[in-house]
Amino acid sequence: MTSVLEVRQLSAHYGRVEALHDISLSVADGEFVAVLGPNGAGKRTLMRAIMGLVANAGDVSFRGAALPRQSPDTCVARGVVLVPEGRGIFAPMTVAENLELGAYLLNDSAEFERRQARVFNLFPRMRERLGQVAGSLSGGEQQMLAVGRALMADPKILLLDEPSLGLGPKVIDEILSTLALLNKEGLPIVLVEQKAPLALRLSNRAYLLSVGRLIAEIDPRTIKSHDELARYYLS
Ligand SMILES: Nc1ncnc2c1ncn2[C@@H]1O[C@H](COP(=O)(O)OP(=O)(O)OP(=O)(O)O)[C@@H](O)[C@H]1O
Ligand SMILES: [Mg+2]
Numbered sequence: 013m014t015s016v017l018e019v020r021q022l023s024a025h026y027g028r029v030e031a032l033h034d035i036s037l038s039v040a041d042g043e044f045v046a047v048l049g050p051n052g053a054g055k056r057t058l059m060r061a062i063m064g065l066v067a068n069a070g071d072v073s074f075r076g077a078a079l080p081r082q083s084p085d086t087c088v089a090r091g092v093v094l095v096p097e098g099r100g101i102f103a104p105m106t107v108a109e110n111l112e113l114g115a116y117l118l119n120d121s122a123e124f125e126r127r128q129a130r131v132f133n134l135f136p137r138m139r140e141r142l143g144q145v146a147g148s149l150s151g152g153e154q155q156m157l158a159v160g161r162a163l164m165a166d167p168k169i170l171l172l173d174e175p176s177l178g179l180g181p182k183v184i185d186e187i188l189s190t191l192a193l194l195n196k197e198g199l200p201i202v203l204v205e206q207k208a209p210l211a212l213r214l215s216n217r218a219y220l221l222s223v224g225r226l227i228a229e230i231d232p233r234t235i236k237s238h239d240e241l242a243r244y245y246l247s
Contacts, residue, residue, distance in 0.1 A: 013040035022070035024061040031057045032224045044195045046211035047204045049221035055204040056097045059173050063087050063094050091168025099158040103147030110146050114164030131160040134190050152183030169200040
């Protein structure tokens, strides 16, 4: 399979502190890739560095074209879209307004309607709650809105940072099955998770991050037990 997202020797820093060191990874067309790692491993920083949302150095390209390193808008315009950690919805705004913001680069009302219909199709509750202030949605609904808003940008690859955070098992299942469906339709996905078993169930491949470095690449089919996974974390 051809690789769509190529990350080469990416590093990122907060002030003088380097939080990511020399990360190289790739995502092939149609792949579902997990990024695993404990608290503070740098998962969020990696997503933000790919998007150009934090000072970073290295090369990132999508479908063969280099992505400028400090330009989130260019990433979104090329179809590289992030559902951020903590969802990042605009709490005082309505569901409808949040979805509109996801399509901020679009100036075509027919296409807007098409994208919104797709979001409603995947998350019918978003249609029901269109006029509701986003901050008053349940945690699960807020996460659906965060994914829905990203889909309004018409992603060609979707990055998600811990969408399961703080949610109950039922709604996590609902969101993850939607991701599986999108992936089955051909959308490449990068899923950051601390809950490794969840992510491994869906993914073709997983990268393990620890203290800002990639320490292993895992084939989920070879992980038979929690013990085996723990060995990766501890090694
Ligand atoms: N704005 C910031 N300023 C300084 N240091 C930061 C900042 N954001 C993150 N860091 C540091 O960078 C490291 C990686 O943090 P990051 O949020 O990327 O980890 P994570 O893997 O997403 O963690 P978690 O699982 O807790 O979400 C941590 O040591 C963190 O303290
Ligand atoms: Mg994080």
